[in-house]
Amino acid sequence: MPEAAIVTTGPASPGAVHFDSIRVREARDVLNRFYHPVSLGTPECAEAMVGAEVIQLGPLTVGHLTFAGRVTLVAPAVDAYHLTLPTAGRVLARRNGREVTAGPATAVAFRPGDPVYLRPQTPSAEIDVRIERWALESELAALLGHPVEGPIDLPVAFDLTGGPAHSWSRLIRLLHDELEHETSLIYQPQIAEHLCSSVLSGLLLSVPHRYHDELVTPAAAGPPRAIRRVLDTINAEPDRPFTVADLAREARMSVRSLQEGFRRHVGCTPMAYLQEVRLTRAHETLRHADPATVTVAAVAHRWGFAHLGRFASAYRARFGASPSETLRRRA
Template sequence: MRDAVPGAGPTPAPGTVYFDSVGVREAHDVVNRFYHPMSLGVPDSGDAKVGVEVIQLGPLTVGHLTFAGRVTLVAREMDAYHVTLPVTGQVLARRNGREVIAGPATAVAFRPGDPVYLRPEGPSAEIDVRIERWALESELTALLGHPIDGPIDLPPAFDLTNGPAHSWSRLIRLLHDELEHETSLVFQPLIGEHLCNSVLSGLLLSVPHRYHEELVAPATAGPPRAIRRVLDAINEEPDRAFTVADLAGIAGTSVRSLQEGFRRHLGCTPMAYLQQTRLARAHETLRGANPAGLTVAAVANRWGFAHLGRFASAYRARFGVSPSETLRRSA
């Protein structure tokens, strides 16, 4: 998508929307469009202003909201998972009767079915993360290797000052920081998908819930037969946009068991093996190509490499020459 209000800053990059210092009515429209059916109110007299920047990566929405003046955000029932990370100032959150006053050291979370009450104390800024219910629950199912009984019981609030949750919050801020860069790698579908999966799995590993202990326990290695199925799938279609969850599904194991099986039997991760297979196919293609009729970029794209510079770097590390040198020598 490409949306903006006139005169509202830089031209937005694909997958982003910018709204700069708009009134409550306009902010209500964008929050309802990208987040949840929600009402925005202004308890104090005077005009409140809201700034909004949003990036969407499939089932993941990350937005940066700024508030000048007090605004309340109320939803009767949440239809997805939602995490608010205050950046400056404070926000009063209420979930099922429990009140939390959160600042930059604390995140607040809501689950599908939860009523929502948020009152940012302006001037303030926050990052709001929406994750579609099916996506987070499917990610947990893939990681565990068995169905779950949802919704996932995310805590009402969690500490962002240390541990995995601190790392997760930095990943969220990275996505926000990439908003203004139209050529950012996050807009490459392959990179964006991996980042989205990292945000989902990172949240599941960072906060307490009833599956957390099972999730962080040492994984059992997948059996050789399961690993062989994955190897066959990769070798048959190395250009296919596999995710690690896709490969775990082929193996019939959890993601963690697949990763442990690859580590034990092959000494690498499934995605590293996939990259090496793609590099080998690209090498074969370049060696047998006619330089007049084929480009390095076309070969990189053919074998699933979204970023030409990263492809060239990985290729040189593997074969000791650049892709263009291999192509020239094939003449």
């Protein structure tokens, strides 16, 4: 693909591209790079143009594709989970002999091993999501606290107009909306990891599959000894970029059991407790720091806060003063 057709965006430039309008051959090269080996066909003598914004966040790929002209996307078998969310127009999808015509109210899903057939109407636009198989199945195993047998039986299509699936689609659209902003937090590895986990767990909680009933059934609370182990881990290293799955592994229990154990024995979620410890450590650091050599930003980043505005807001709510006011009192 000609280099001039790609404009990389943000610090994660190897995993993000943007192009406004290119021909089918070049578009196929980009889709092969970010999604799956696909053939991109057009009727004989027809012209078609494709535009896209794509970002990779570890095992998660989110792209917004636009089509002008008749195009058909075919893959003999995908090696990951693939979801298509039309944002304008409609798309005809086929999975294992079943055809679905989807619009902005419907998402279409393909599982590892499924052949993919997508024929967008023109003009049309869609958000395409690729999730690596190991990532989604590991996320499900962590939530349940036991191994799972994949692939997960995602439905061919599911409704996006209400309930958890509607909320999940808004999260996907948020990622798309952030693509054009070079300073977006989605390019920060710590934030990207949390967003990726939220997308994966949100999908698993939003659509029917054979593990869904078990997933939404209230979990037994974790024993106090395991909860204490997590509390000790957080207090020992609150600056580490913990995820709730990391803490569940420390407790040797499922994410749901950890959350229920914290609710019952601590009175808050694991991540809320982690933030409280970080705020306290940041407060102590600012109280004893020299404002001539230390900045609020440096203290925030030291204790795991990637977004200064949110740090300042949480700090003021907790201590009744801004971080800079606390630092100046040392002068």
